[in-house]
Amino acid sequence: MAILKLLSEEVFDFSRGEMTQQKIKELKQSLNSEFQLIHELCLYVLSVSQRAELIRATLSTLHAFLSWIPLGYIFESPLLETLLKFFPVPAYRNLTLQCLTEVASLQIGNYYDVQYVKMYNIFMGQLQGILPPTTNIPEAYAHGSSEEQLLFSFLVHIRILESTQENISTLLLGLEYLINISYVDDTEVFKVCLDYWNSLVLELFEPHRSLDNPAATATMMRLQSEMMRLQTYAGLSLIATLAITYHAFNSIGQFYPAMVYLATSKISLVLLLNMGLVIMCVLW
Numbered sequence: 084m085a086i087l088k089l090l091s092e093e094v095f096d097f098s099r100g101e102m103t104q105q106k107i108k109e110l111k112q113s114l115n116s117e118f119q120l121i122h123e124l125c126l127y128v129l130s131v132s133q134r135a136e137l138i139r140a141t142l143s144t145l146h147a148f149l150s151w152i153p154l155g156y157i158f159e160s161p162l163l164e165t166l167l168k169f170f171p172v173p174a175y176r177n178l179t180l181q182c183l184t185e186v187a188s189l190q191i192g193n194y195y196d197v198q199y200v201k202m203y204n205i206f207m208g209q210l211q212g213i214l215p216p217t218t219n220i221p222e223a224y225a226h227g228s229s230e231e232q233l234l235f236s237f238l239v240h241i242r243i244l245e246s247t248q249e250n251i252s253t254l255l256l257g258l259e260y261l262i263n264i265s266y267v268d269d270t271e272v273f274k275v276c277l278d279y280w281n282s283l284v285l286e287l288f289e290p291h292r293s294l295d296n297p298a299a300t301a302t303m304m305r306l307q308s309e310m311m312r313l314q315t316y317a318g319l320s321l322i323a324t325l326a327i328t329y330h331a332f333n334s335i336g337q338f339y340p341a342m343v344y345l346a347t348s349k350i351s352l353v354l355l356l357n358m359g360l361v362i363m364c365v366l367w
Contacts, residue, residue, distance in 0.1 A: 118148070118152055118153070118156065119156075121148070122152075122156050122160065122162075125141050125144065125145055125162075126160070126161065126162065126165060128141045129141055129142075129165050129169070130165065135174055135175075138169070138175060139174075139175065139178055142166075142169070142175060142178035142179060142181075142182060143178055145162075145166075145182055146178065146181045146182045146185055149182060149185040149186060149189075150185055150189070154189065154191060154194075154195060157186060157189075158191070158195040158198040158199075163186070163198065163201075163202050166179055166182050166183060166186075167179075167183075167202065167205050167206065167209065170183070170206065170209055171209050171212065171213060183202070183206065186202070200250060203250075203253065203257075204250065204253050207253050207256055207257060210260070211256075214260075216256065216259060216260070218263075220260070220263040220264055220266065220267060221263070221266045221267045221268060224264075224267045224268075224269065224272075225268065261276065261279065264276060265277075265280070313364065316361070317361045317364075317365065320354070320357050320358050320361045321358065321361075323354050323357075323358075324354050324355060324357075324358040327345070327348075327350065327351050327354050327355075328345065331344045331345050331348075331351065
């Protein structure tokens, strides 16, 4: 397990600035084709083994792979259920939270919403047993172990889930935890909380601002229309400039006489000056 973890870190973390993107892509594709065996091995160990050190090593190895393996290995297998099974166990909570945090930060789109909502609901149910909502979180953080502190850090990164009405109560419970975490006397935790609340408020405010300010919406539409007109005009100007230049060189056949023609012909001058004006507008 330690060798597999080191392999992932060496290839995709420590060598990030030393390999080309194409090489990294090829290595990922190569490892993806072989990852099924690693996936089966990890699930087997987590399901059967009773050795604490082996389980911890397996969780650590999974954490190193979760950021880049195909999503099917995560959401279409018993992996999430297995990880959540270890979350209530204090000895494995730290590493399990690292894995769950990695999964929560993945860009999964809408395809795995059901699995993600299920993971969130199970996690919140387990969390209430470990850390009741009435807990004084700032005090618990100040006197807690590193594993409990990591728990709070994980909660800060919970994404808002509003897929169905049934999840509203669990969602509000998660937000209540986040509010309490915001009172933790730790600069880094407060920064992350502040960033989260800022993104949440912005997400809620933007749609209403557009609806409440039709003048701003109309202005934006006019600007977009003007930009489209400018792009069309620039395209036509470029075509006309290329056409007159081609005509000059094709009909005269020599460079210097063609340049003289372009500099003396009124039509050529108008088109060239117009193209220069378009370039200035684009650069400005």
